Amino acid sequence: xxxxxEILTSFxxxxxxxxxxxxxxxxxxxxxxxAAGAEIYAQGEKCGSLYTVEFGAVRVYRLLADGRRQISAxxxxxxxxxxETDATHHFFAEAISATGIRIxxxxxxxxxxxSALLPMALQSLVRAQEHLLVLGRQNATERVAAFLLDMSxxxxxxxxxxxxxxxxxxxxxxxxxxxxxxxxxxxxRQKGIIRLPNLRGVEIVRPQALxxxxx
Amino acid sequence: xxxxxEILTSFxxxxxxxxxxxxxxxxxxxxxxxAAGAEIYAQGEKCGSLYTVEFGAVRVYRLLADGRRQISAxxxxxxxxxxETDATHHFFAEAISATGIRIxxxxxxxxxxxSALLPMALQSLVRAQEHLLVLGRQNATERVAAFLLDMSxxxxxxxxxxxxxxxxxxxxxxxxxxxxxxxxxxxxRQKGIIRLPNLRGVEIVRPQALxxxxx
DNA sequence: CGGTCTGTTGACAGCTTTCAACCTTCGTGG
DNA sequence: CCACGAAGGTTGAAAGCTGTCAACAGACCG
Numbered sequence: 001x002x003x004x005x006e007i008l009t010s011f012x013x014x015x016x017x018x019x020x021x022x023x024x025x026x027x028x029x030x031x032x033x034x035a036a037g038a039e040i041y042a043q044g045e046k047c048g049s050l051y052t053v054e055f056g057a058v059r060v061y062r063l064l065a066d067g068r069r070q071i072s073a074x075x076x077x078x079x080x081x082x083x084e085t086d087a088t089h090h091f092f093a094e095a096i097s098a099t100g101i102r103i104x105x106x107x108x109x110x111x112x113x114x115s116a117l118l119p120m121a122l123q124s125l126v127r128a129q130e131h132l133l134v135l136g137r138q139n140a141t142e143r144v145a146a147f148l149l150d151m152s153x154x155x156x157x158x159x160x161x162x163x164x165x166x167x168x169x170x171x172x173x174x175x176x177x178x179x180x181x182x183x184x185x186x187x188x189r190q191k192g193i194i195r196l197p198n199l200r201g202v203e204i205v206r207p208q209a210l211x212x213x214x215x
Numbered sequence: 216x217x218x219x220x221e222i223l224t225s226f227x228x229x230x231x232x233x234x235x236x237x238x239x240x241x242x243x244x245x246x247x248x249x250a251a252g253a254e255i256y257a258q259g260e261k262c263g264s265l266y267t268v269e270f271g272a273v274r275v276y277r278l279l280a281d282g283r284r285q286i287s288a289x290x291x292x293x294x295x296x297x298x299e300t301d302a303t304h305h306f307f308a309e310a311i312s313a314t315g316i317r318i319x320x321x322x323x324x325x326x327x328x329x330s331a332l333l334p335m336a337l338q339s340l341v342r343a344q345e346h347l348l349v350l351g352r353q354n355a356t357e358r359v360a361a362f363l364l365d366m367s368x369x370x371x372x373x374x375x376x377x378x379x380x381x382x383x384x385x386x387x388x389x390x391x392x393x394x395x396x397x398x399x400x401x402x403x404r405q406k407g408i409i410r411l412p413n414l415r416g417v418e419i420v421r422p423q424a425l426x427x428x429x430x
Numbered sequence: 431c432g433g434t435c436t437g438t439t440g441a442c443a444g445c446t447t448t449c450a451a452c453c454t455t456c457g458t459g460g
Numbered sequence: 461c462c463a464c465g466a467a468g469g470t471t472g473a474a475a476g477c478t479g480t481c482a483a484c485a486g487a488c489c490g
Contacts, residue, residue: 062348064430070348085337091344121336122300128343129306133277133285135350136390167469175351177447182470199455215280355478382437392479397438
């Protein structure tokens with residue numbers, strides 16, 4: 001975390017940061033800013049809000065007692081998260097990079113909101129179930145290939161992907177160690193399937209080759 | 216599959232089997248019977264119904280091109296499944312043993328049904344996300360222990376569990392080979408943590424030891 | 431009683447993790 | 461502008477866990 005991020009964190013962690021727009025914030029539709037690494041909510045906290053990513057990216061995860069972490073989902077621009085079944089959160093949510101989030105209290109929502117919510121919850125469900133296939137039955141190469149294609153698709157199908165997250169995040173999402181993630185990236189680069197222009201950027205050179213690997 | 220099951224399958228696959236109750240079937244609230252192994256729906260099929268298990272058990276799964284299978288969920292008595300985001304099913308659903316299912320067409324459902332559906336969808340979502348932790352970050356022993364505890368809890372917290380499903384199903388649910396599942400069962404039996412009174416039956420002798428293993 | 435399906439067990443191979451060393455990047459401060 | 465330090469990333473070697481292959485045992489059914 002950079003010093004700039006640290007300042008952002010201490011100042012604006014969980015606090016709306018929207019200078020000159022207090023009125024909009026009152027109305028509940030101004031985004032709240034989170035610095036890289038800032039906690040959005042924690043396991044065990046009371047819940048009752050829904051979150052929409054305005055910019056940046058979010059990781060949602062669980063921890064085991066010994067510190068092992070499983071990231072169940074990344075949420076990118078435009079995506080909604082924070083669905084829960086009961087009064088407390090079962091997961092942690094953190095900003096990956098500097099992130100803006102629109103927070104809506106579910107208690108304040110009008111009556112037929114549940115109907116509008118269902119499709120989003122179902123989208124999350126299908127995504128989670130498809131990820132189960134990756135974690136349960138695919139090897140390291142297949143996992144990374146599927147991850148890159150998914151990220152590409154969710155960023156508009158472009159060849160240049162901005163990953164935003166560190167190798168540790170990718171590993172904890174794919175159920176792999178950071179070393180294995182790194183090795184697969186290197187192998188894909190050596191085969192000319194991807195390029196790694198900078199630390200968190202990936203360019204897909206041969207999408208078809210990736211698709212074949214993801215199978 | 217036994218011969219009895221085979222007959223059930225050929226006769227009643229996807230057909231209501233509720234002699235003398237055609238009127239109730241017309242009303243849509245009589246269960247449809249499925250023999251062990253019978254398909255309830257298939258990937259790619261048009262969907263538009265929700266399914267509630269009356270008795271028996273169901274597996275929901277996806278396949279990779281080379282035949283690898285990941286069971287994303289088992290559904291036991293009282294549980295609802297079949298949620299989908301768009302017009303076609305993304306998964307297969309099959310009866311594990313002789314199973315009765317109540318099928319409700321979503322098009323025929325009254326307007327505010329979505330509100331009632333949301334909690335069930337969210338329950339499935341949380342279950343899937345928790346299973347991601349198991350598949351991504353737990354070893355074979357932890358996976359089997361967590362599975363046994365989950366099955367016990369869902370069957371009323373009893374010590375005697377009726378698994379119903381074969382080792383292959385357990386393996387494809389936990390992301391393990393049938394041999395590994397078998398080996399873990401044997402090791403737990405040798406340690407006196409469980410007993411295996413019959414093939415598909417498990418008695419939890421020392422629940423605390425299982426909890427500790429599930430970490 | 432024989433056949434088939436399911437489950438168990440052993441030996442070995444293979445993939446991933448772990449541990450360690452080193453490199454790169456980036457922000458900071460001299 | 462450059463040097464420095466910390467954090468993140470890469471690569472190699474070895475260990476460990478799980479998968480695969482194979483043989484065998486047991487249950488169920490005809």
